[in-house]
Amino acid sequence: MRSISEIKNYMLWFLLLWIFSAFLIRFIFNKPRKSSAILHLPPSPPSLPIIGHLHHLRPLLLHKSFHNLFCEYGPLLYLRFGSYPCLLVSSPSVAEEIFKNQDANFASRPISPLDDCLIFGNTGFVTAPYGDYWRFMKKLSVTELLGTQQIERSRTVRHQETARFLSKMIQSARKTEVVDVGAELMKLTNNIICRVVASTSCSDEDDEAKRIRELLKMSCELAGKMSFANSLGPFKKLGFWLYAKKSKDVTARYDQLMEKLLRKHEDKAKNNGSDDNKDFMDILLKVCHDDTAELRITREQMKSFIADLFFSGTSTTAETMQWAMAELINNPSVYKIARDEIESVVGRNRLVKETDIRSLHYVQAITKETLRLYPNAPFAPRVCIKDCKINGFDIPQNTPVAVNLYSIMRDPTIWEKPNEFCPERFLDLATSKIETKGQNFDFIPFGGGRRGCPGKNLAYILMNTAIASVIQCLDLKVIGEDGDSAKVNMQEAIGMSLAMASPLQCLPLVHFDPFC
Numbered sequence: 383m384r385s386i387s388e389i390k391n392y393m394l395w396f397l398l399l400w401i402f403s404a405f406l407i408r409f410i411f412n413k414p415r416k417s418s419a420i421l422h423l424p425p426s427p428p429s430l431p432i433i434g435h436l437h438h439l440r441p442l443l444l445h446k447s448f449h450n451l452f453c454e455y456g457p458l459l460y461l462r463f464g465s466y467p468c469l470l471v472s473s474p475s476v477a478e479e480i481f482k483n484q485d486a487n488f489a490s491r492p493i494s495p496l497d498d499c500l501i502f503g504n505t506g507f508v509t510a511p512y513g514d515y516w517r518f519m520k521k522l523s524v525t526e527l528l529g530t531q532q533i534e535r536s537r538t539v540r541h542q543e544t545a546r547f548l549s550k551m552i553q554s555a556r557k558t559e560v561v562d563v564g565a566e567l568m569k570l571t572n573n574i575i576c577r578v579v580a581s582t583s584c585s586d587e588d589d590e591a592k593r594i595r596e597l598l599k600m601s602c603e604l605a606g607k608m609s610f611a612n613s614l615g616p617f618k619k620l621g622f623w624l625y626a627k628k629s630k631d632v633t634a635r636y637d638q639l640m641e642k643l644l645r646k647h648e649d650k651a652k653n654n655g656s657d658d659n660k661d662f663m664d665i666l667l668k669v670c671h672d673d674t675a676e677l678r679i680t681r682e683q684m685k686s687f688i689a690d691l692f693f694s695g696t697s698t699t700a701e702t703m704q705w706a707m708a709e710l711i712n713n714p715s716v717y718k719i720a721r722d723e724i725e726s727v728v729g730r731n732r733l734v735k736e737t738d739i740r741s742l743h744y745v746q747a748i749t750k751e752t753l754r755l756y757p758n759a760p761f762a763p764r765v766c767i768k769d770c771k772i773n774g775f776d777i778p779q780n781t782p783v784a785v786n787l788y789s790i791m792r793d794p795t796i797w798e799k800p801n802e803f804c805p806e807r808f809l810d811l812a813t814s815k816i817e818t819k820g821q822n823f824d825f826i827p828f829g830g831g832r833r834g835c836p837g838k839n840l841a842y843i844l845m846n847t848a849i850a851s852v853i854q855c856l857d858l859k860v861i862g863e864d865g866d867s868a869k870v871n872m873q874e875a876i877g878m879s880l881a882m883a884s885p886l887q888c889l890p891l892v893h894f895d896p897f898c
């Protein structure tokens with residue numbers, strides 16, 4: 383029998399041979415396109431034959447690679463990854479062109495590499511091209527789920543879930559138990575989205591919620607790997623070959639889960655025609671069965687849309703809160719200022735409520751500063767629908783665009799000490815009130831324009847309240863070799879979203895117990 387290392391050697395040789403022949407074939411048969419030679423394209427960093435700028439990328443740490451490119455070569459770059467061009471935008475003025483002045487022309491997303499094997503492929507809302515389907519779903523989500531009135535309506539759900547999260551943390555504190563804060567925050571956001579979308583209560587014992595979380599995580603990882611594979615030009619098939627089976631499996635399991643939830647809702651609709659307490663799934667089903675609706679959505683589109691909401695709304699919010707907690711632990715003076723603010727506004731007799739947030743300016747500044755440093759979606763992917771000009775340069779039709787939110791919000795020409803956590807920068811120092819920064823496209827953690835994040839308001843209210851509750855009720859201690867002065871490791875994880883490399887493990891200590 384061959385040893386593992388022999389097999390590995392064979393595979394390596396096979397791979398090298400395959401790569402070499404692919405390069406050769408491409409070199410011989412692919413003549414450069416004439417049209418790109420006469421276009422006045424934006425500047426490009428030095429590139430290599432065939433792979434273009436691929437050598438500038440660190441696999442699965444795209445935002446870091448983009449940030450390095452921005453620091454070294456400037457804020458508007460025309461890149462080529464294998465056979466794929468990409469416009470990298472890292473300045474507020476060009477972001478304004480994309481999100482405002484030429485918004486309609488940049489309102490589509492690049493074709494997803496995941497279309498035929500993952501649920502987050504091209505049938506979804508997030509990846510849908512700018513057209514009738516996207517407009518219809520956007521209207522529905524803004525009016526029926528994520529608008530101000532709907533956010534008000536789901537306040538009780540958020541309050542109950544935040545209290546559940548907090549009481550779990552307090553219980554662990556009483557038992558001197560170390561808590562995986564990231565996992566608890568993920569449960570919190572997942573439960574809220576589950577209840578708002580499908581009235582599914584996901585308790586600790588319910589492994590349905592756990593399954594949703596696991597599938598989301600797997601999908602995220604696969605999406606990252608497959609997107610990277612897609613940029614490898616002639617080698618993208620290798621990526622699909624490696625990940626297709628797993629992707630299909632994830633999709634099938636997600637589909638089963640959605641079907642189960644949809645059937646429950648259909649049964650409920652049959653037995654009770656009343657419009658009271660309709661959740662988002664009820665509304666979607668109604669639209670799906672409505673012959674007179676502006677647009678008939680299919681069952682598949684409905685499932686993808688719901689998956690998109692889970693995908694976009696849960697880990698984004700949970701991971702941002704995890705960064706906030708980590709920064710708070712590493713910056714005890716910030717913790718103290720925020721706690722003093724909460725105690726002066728709320729007192730020490732009751733738990734902070736959503737309606738207190740408008741008076742908690744420092745807490746709001748903490749959330750904003752966290753989003754500035756750690757935008758969970760570090761770049762907004764768009765595509766140019768038709769030929770246009772930006773800053774006098776030609777941008778050809780169908781050019782994928784990455785608006786580099788991460789670099790814009792760490793640009794030293796815009797932000798003083800850009801890598802430092804300093805919530806004060808969001809406060810008007812004269813009034814100590816929150817400033818409305820972001821009008822100039824320098825603070826854009828939620829993207830912008832018509833394709834900007836529709837969950838922004840929900841995310842803000844949820845994060846501000848959960849962060850304020852933790853500050854009000856708990857001290858968080860990291861267990862490390864340095865004893866009480868141990869700091870959280872702020873390293874970023876490998877992946878497409880900006881998550882922490884190591885899960886935040888803390889020992890909570892009770893400062894105020896609102897449930898006593």
Ligand code: HEM
Pocket residue numbers: 507508509520575690691692694695696698699702757758759761762763827828829830831832833834835836837838840841
């Ligand atoms: C901290 C939390 C969040 C962050 C940082 C975030 C960030 C973003 C960003 C950067 C985009 C792309 C915007 C663009 O292309 O201009 C986006 C899109 C989106 N987000 Fe969020 N998001 C968050 C929370 C949420 C929540 C809570 C929901 C809903 C439950 C949500 C739903 C969506 C959807 C559906 C899209 C796609 C919009 C479209 O393609 O038209 N997000 N988000």
